[in-house]
Amino acid sequence: MDTEKLVQRFLHYVAFDTQSDEDNDQVCPSTPGQKVLAQDIADELKKLGLTEVDLDDNGYLMATLPANGVDEGPTVGFISHLDTSPDAPGGDIHPKVCRFDGKDVVLNDEKGIVFPVNAFPEIKKYEGQDIIFTDGTTLLGADDKAGVAAIISAVEYLLSHPEIPHGKVRIGFTPDEETGRSAAKFDVEKFGADFAYTVDGGELGGLEYENFNADNPVVTIHGIGVHTGDAKGIMKNALSVAAEWQQALPEGEKPECTEGREGFYHVYKMDGDVETCVLHMLIRDHDRDHFERRKAFLDQMAVFFNQKYSEGTVEVAHHDVYFNMLEKIQDGHMNVVELARKGMQAAGVTPVVAPIRGGTDGAQLSFRGLPCPNLFTGGANFHGRFEYLPVDSLHKACETVVEIIKRAYTLKVY
Template identity: 50%
Template sequence: MAVDLNQSLLERFLRYVRIHTQSNEASNEAPSTAVQLDLANVLLEELRAMGVEAEIGRGGVLYAVIPATAGAESAPSIGLIAHMDTSPDAPGAGVKPQIVRYTGGDVLLNPEKCIVFSAKTFPEIGRYIGEEVVFTDGTTLLGADDKAGIAAIMGMVEYLAAHPEVPHARIAIGFTPDEEIGRGTENFDIAHFGADYAYTFDGGEVGTLESENFNAASALVKIRGVGVHPGSAKGKMVNALRLAAKFVERLPAEMSPECTDGREGFLHPHDMTGSVTEASIHILIRDHDREAFEEKKRFLAALVKELKAECPQCGATLEIRESYENMRGYIDKKPRVLELAREAYRAADLEPVEVPIRGGTDGAMLSAKGLPCPNIFTGGMNYHGVYECLPVKSLEKARDVAVALAKMSATVESLD
């Protein structure tokens, strides 16, 4: 009996999202959480069951390889990559996916807790009227970021297993841990992976194609105050929390994530802790343009200097840690890689919609290390929150693009 590849694809996705795989930024382990290996081991066994050589390497990275078919051995090796972890930004354990045929308007996700998916808040859902959409029960994220990417790649593997007559180059597959905390490629062995070019399946809505992303850094502002009993504090106390609030207030509102779009960068204070005597502010620095990115760093330094001048009794320091850089310059050196992606979209009856990533991917870091790696959509929406959802047809299209890339790989003679 022939396998229904679309049904199998959906079942894979639903199976994967039920496995808890959140990463943890506070952990120094690799992977940062042992639960990520639960999914890695499931994928390992599924790959081997389909006759694919696979292994879990250092740091929990899963590698697999499908050898080239006869006559395509000299074609450049293609890589397909997705990440196993889910974001720590929302609850990720106990995911209860539900499939709803969307007919318009709001969706009641959880009658018991009166949790509603608002069509007004998330108007993009209107593009999928009449389609089946996978939602959560409103208490956890879904995990389509990036288990939809994993399912799409595994669906490609299943397709090739069912169609051994399809010629293709050597296909390298990589599933990484800890992408959500910026450590997805920390233990990724590019030489062992062995691809000449690659694609991450870690994008958004169906049809989007991404070859540029933010330059990114994290800033830590530490403010030291003067602690005195509040009953005798007049003229003596310096409240670090008040100074921290003043600092955040001076970050321009028009430079916040909620007020920017497209290629516009931002300064995003995403965590603040402290007491009267000491406070810390963590700020994300993002911009597609390198000079604007550096200007944002200088702006923060000027604010710290200004705060110290206004309050000489306080201590204030700024530390900036680079995260990743815009991959566009690296992709431009191998334009054929992006053109192949466009051709694969068209083979899947999609016209690519090229958009900048307002974030980063493993592909950004891999591109900077010499492996050009544009980002392919997975079809999901509203990532990192309880209103995350995935239209089923969009997942099927992501798999179709992966299959098209595999088919095309046999005919690629050069990336130059």
């Protein structure tokens, strides 16, 4: 595997500004840069010699690595997303490759930005390795352009090594994953894989097939605005009710207080004034029963507030986004997980199985009939200015994809 070429491919992809826009749900992709990158990659795939390269009007790109010396067996798929998170600046990225010596890394001399090792001590395990950082003003985009680079480099490797037999492979790259809308327009039937993997995980060794159930409720609070001089007994300040709502959520069941399989309630955005206030929330839980009880608790809170402040003060609109893929994976598809384990081990990677405190496209796709566990990309600190990507880990992500492809055609039940 040509590591330098792999790194240059990744650096080429992050030069494209592909931040998605969660507020723009009228068009897909939500930002034009995603389609620009998709077209660039489509041209690249054709030059590499892949077949059935198809880029649709919504920015979904699919292609085929034809079978080589194998007549039967399943079609395996690999999926990554083209967009980057809107949670931090994502345009005009200036990546830098540094040999990490275990000490703080100066990211930006001009602005005095330093990567603080004490704040992110987990990076110490990569001492002595080359790591790709940002200049401290933007995110890096390893989520998920590292996955895109790993997949394309893997199929390029197999194309250049025709002595390696393998079955048919489908690859897919999607827009707007960070908005939660990516899988909605993904054509599972056209993709045509029997099972797949999203290459969208974090640090080295990550293998995930269990994720949160997710509801994104919107809580609308209706107040009454009058002149403050005449407000007594009349004004109902929606902002005050919103603050009370936040305080009424169970103490200790918020993201900053939970880990592992512990679920939470989270108010992540509030807009409004005295008359109307809108709270955007997350409800997350790995257990489906607990998840449904959390949703019911919010409804009960609304009943209480409406009794206290008058009917119609609080409205709760639930929006289920995805469910725990474990429900589908454990129902006859654990061999797909075992295939990933063997692929990692063959690449010299120790699998690290843990529940995702989030979701992937694979969660929605698994419920649409495409079993789809998640594989690591090697990156860390996603969605922020201190995101980084160890080069060795990216290389191992690519090798893992190759090793899975080499073994996929032997899978008998899928």
